[in-house]
Amino acid sequence: MSFKMHLLTSRTVAVILPVLLLLGMLYSYIWRHYRDGIFGQEVRPADGSSSRVDFTIVNHWFHLVASDYLEYQQPSIVQGSRTDVVTVTPWLAPIVWEGTYNPELLDSIYRPQNISIAATVFAVGKYTKFLRDFLETAEQHFFVGFKVHVYVFTDRPKEVHQVKMASGRQLFKRAAVDSASSPLQLTVVPVPGSNRWQEISARRMELIQTLIEEKLQNHMDYIFCLDVDSKFHGRWGTESLGALVAVIHPGYYRDDRSKFPYERRPESTAYVAPRKGDFYYCGGAFGGLLQEVHRLANTCRTNFEADAKKGIEAAWQEESHLNRYMLINKPTKVLSPEYLWQDFKPRNPEVRIIRFSGVIKNYADIRPNV
CATH class of the missing domain: 1.20.1070 (Rhopdopsin 7-helix transmembrane proteins)
Incomplete structure (x- = not known):
């Protein structure tokens, strides 16, 4: 060279x-x-130390593999199955309504992935009276055919009814017991009661965060946080899966955002300014990938504690903080009011099916303070 x-x-x-x-x-x-x-x-943590929360990498949400043997109707991009409702948000997240998806196709994609779903429900004080209907209807409609583990937080473990379970399903009474051997499992997690329903409501985010850190990370894929004073009436399944999932509140989805009951005090960390806001989301039903719900719960808990130091309690506790969070951190999938209707409301024409609904109740009878 x-x-x-x-x-x-x-x-x-x-x-x-x-x-x-x-x-x-x-x-x-x-x-x-x-x-x-x-x-x-x-x-x-509160002591200022730093600890890392690690989660299993989730491939099934990013890589959707369909079955080659399944036949279904050809989809169209010029003729939609629903023209009476909006099915996508301005940030291009799907809004799930009846008739906008193929349940058999979705199940065939997710079932081979062996996904696991956790659900939390809080039955504190007299709210234990709603637990039987919640659990029995969940067994009939909530992710049927998939691995589901329901965590029941209650201050009255002895009042938790022995739900009549299907073959091979179990009820665990100690939070320490955790097995993935059966399709649907229940764990009772003892928690202290309270003389204020607002405190019970606000504490949920902290308990959800702790549950994820101590029990669920690297063991579950998705988590949904649901109200106990509700019942399932129809399918709630793989169509609801997403990174961060919100449910549009049935009481406000037809209203202008100026009527949404956001926290309007600027000194609160849950503050949403006038002329801002997308939808008003339910605090009684939300979920998503484990790591995304952990981030939400951690943020809402931190903001709630910051408000408490200033003597502020947001208008609707964790629901106010959740709406503030999702204004900035947009949900990747939005569920229509089908996924948390209210029994006292007549069904509007666009609501073709009620999947999950809050039951009629007397708050003076079940809440420690009204």
């Missing part, structure tokens, strides 16, 4: 090597932050 060629090669290596090193460092930096942002989260 000539001296001139050798000199050219040396100069080329001298230029390329630093570039490759720089690209390697950049890739490492981007991947680390991408990984931490999606699959992990830094949590800072």
